[in-house]
Amino acid sequence: AQSVTQLGSHVSVSEGALVLLRCNYSSSVPPYLFWYVQYPNQGLQLLLKYTTGATLVKGINGFEAEFKKSETSFHLTKPSAHMSDAAEYFCAVSDPQAGTALIFGKGTTLSVSS
């Protein structure tokens, strides 16, 4: 069975600092990988996804993530945090062969201080 682990339920950074949100997965087959962001009282918005091809994926709002098969990781980074980045971030995985449900991690709340 697939699963997702997000290390750190809460990450705090200063404005302008590097953002690093960690995600590790377990899967018996090469998965598809996703990062979603959730602002208060809003639905989840896709930041980026990895399916096949280039392992460094660029998303919206300056975020990017790198698929590292050997480490079973898909960490999310942004070089310089902005106040508007404060939100909850979810890593998710799906099985390409099953192709339906997303399996989410428990989420990481990102706080950005000035």
Place this chain on the structure above:
Amino acid sequence: GAGVSQSPRYKVAKRGQDVALRCDPISGHVSLFWYQQALGQGPEFLTYFQNEAQLDKSGLPSDRFFAERPEGSVSTLKIQRTQQEDSAVYLCASSWRVGQGGEIDTQYFGPGTRLTVL
């Protein structure tokens, strides 16, 4: 264009009451998903439709949960005899399609319905 909409946004029910949650997917989206998000947790899959066909209901926690999409667009999630453990945010998502053998389209999420069972 319009995104996924859900109604009501908030629902308070007394234990034992039945509730119905509505999802309007993006027009033309073939696939529709329901997820349950408990407080402090990530969303968990409940069920999946392709057009009007319910292809996967493995995540429904009990036979009190029932979902339908009779005309292949709007979907309703019904919970009978609600219990306190049903309190959660129920998220609906839609996508153009889910293919076989490796294609997957982005799932677009609605704002959710927050259900509180007293």
